[in-house]
Amino acid sequence: MKELFFLVEEALEGGYTAxxxxxxxxxxxxxxxxxxxxxxxxxxxxxxTNDKPQILHMVREELIIL
Structure with a gap:
């Protein structure tokens, strides 16, 4: 089973990118x-169709400011 990861970020102009x-x-x-x-x-x-991943992951990077 093939998996694919997407890095999700908030866009500076609004919305999200992946x-x-x-x-x-x-x-x-x-x-x-x-x-x-x-x-x-x-x-x-x-x-x-035969090469398509079966599982997609959305990973969001979040900053924690101390």
Whole structure:
């Protein structure tokens, strides 16, 4: 079972961006729910049916300021 990880960040101009780790996939959306849809569509376009990952992970980097 192939997995693919996306690094999710808040965009400076608003909304969110997602970049796949190890693949040239990048997408953006205004909300997290919309971003999930955009990620699925980007993966569908990027991979052939037989090579498509079965599990997608969204990893959000959060800063903790001391």
């Amino acid at each position: 970049k796949a780790m190890g693949e040239s996939i990048f997408t953006e959306a205004e909300t997290i729910d919309d971003l999930k849809i955009e990620i699925r569509e980007a993966v569908e376009c990027h991979f052939d």
